[in-house]
Amino acid sequence: MTLPDFIIGGAPKCGTTSLHQVLDQHTDVWMAKNELYFYDADDPVAHADFLGEDGNDLAWRTPQDPALQEWYQSRFKDAPDGCLIGEDTTTYLMSDVAPFRISAANPNVKILFMLRDPVQRAFSQYWHLLRSGRTCVSFEKALSSEPSIISGSTYAPRLRQFQHALGKDQIHVVVFEEFRTNQQAVLDGVTTFLGAPNLPLAQVDTWHNRTMYPARAETLLLLNRIGRILVRYRYARHFGRDHGILSRVAHKAYRHWFRLVEKHVLTQPRPPSEMRDKTRTYLNRHLSDRNAGLSVLLGKDLSVHWPGFSQ
Known part of the structure; x- marks a missing residue:
C-alpha cells in the first residue's frame, strides 16, 4: 500500500495551505491535492457535512470501509518513486479519533x-464559515452554534493525544507567527524534521490562500440565509462516489453560487469589522484555559506571540 510519509494535520486557518504549497515546490516532496479528510470522515464536529441520511437511516463514511481505503490510497498513485509523500488535512487536530486511527494504519508517519x-484563529474560522455559506449568524452566536470554532482552537489536549498515539519524535509543531516573521528558519526546521534537503525560499512562492472578505458582513449573512440549503452538498462528491442526480445537481449549484459570491461579494482584503472587546476578553480567558500547559508542551513562551494568552 502507498501511504503518506507525513501529514500536515492542522490546525485550520493557521497557514497550512502556504506550507503545503511551499513543500509541493520541493523537488524531493510530493503533496496530494486538496484536503483528504480520511481519518476523521465520520467526525460530526469536524465534518457535519459528511453525515447524511439514507431514507430514515444515518449515512456516513468510515476509514474501515475497504472502498474508502482504496480511494485514499489512490490519492497518492501519481507520486514519483523516491519522493516523500505528504497529505494535508487540517481537521485531524480537531478530531479525538484521528490520532489513534493514523497510528494504527501508518505508525511511522510524521505529523506537522x-x-x-x-483567538485570532477562531475569528478567522468564523469568516471562513461565513465566506463558504456555512453560517448565517454573528460571531458571538456562532461561538455556540458552530462547535468547530472553539474546537479548532483547542490545541493542547489534542497534541497530547497525538504524542501519546505516535510518540513525541514524530510530531513537529510550527507557530504561525514565527513562520510569518522568520520563514526560512521555520522551513529549515520542517525539512530537517521530514529528512529532506533544505529549501531556499528565494526559489519558491511562499504565500498562498489570500483571503477576501465582504465589504459588509450583513450582505453575506443575508445571502447565506438564502443559499444555505445548498451548502450541505458542498462535499457531496468529495469521496468520488455517485450520490444520485439530486446531489450532483445541488453540488454544481453550490459551486456556481459560491463562485458568484466570491466574484461579486468577496471583494475586500480585510474583514469589515474587528472582534468586539468583550468577546476577545472572553476568548482570551477561555482558550487560555483550554490550552493549559501548551507553552510547557512546546518549550516556548507562547504569550510572546499571542497577546492575551496566559498558559
Missing part, C-alpha cells in the same frame, strides 16, 4: 502541525 493565536 501549525498553531496560531487561538
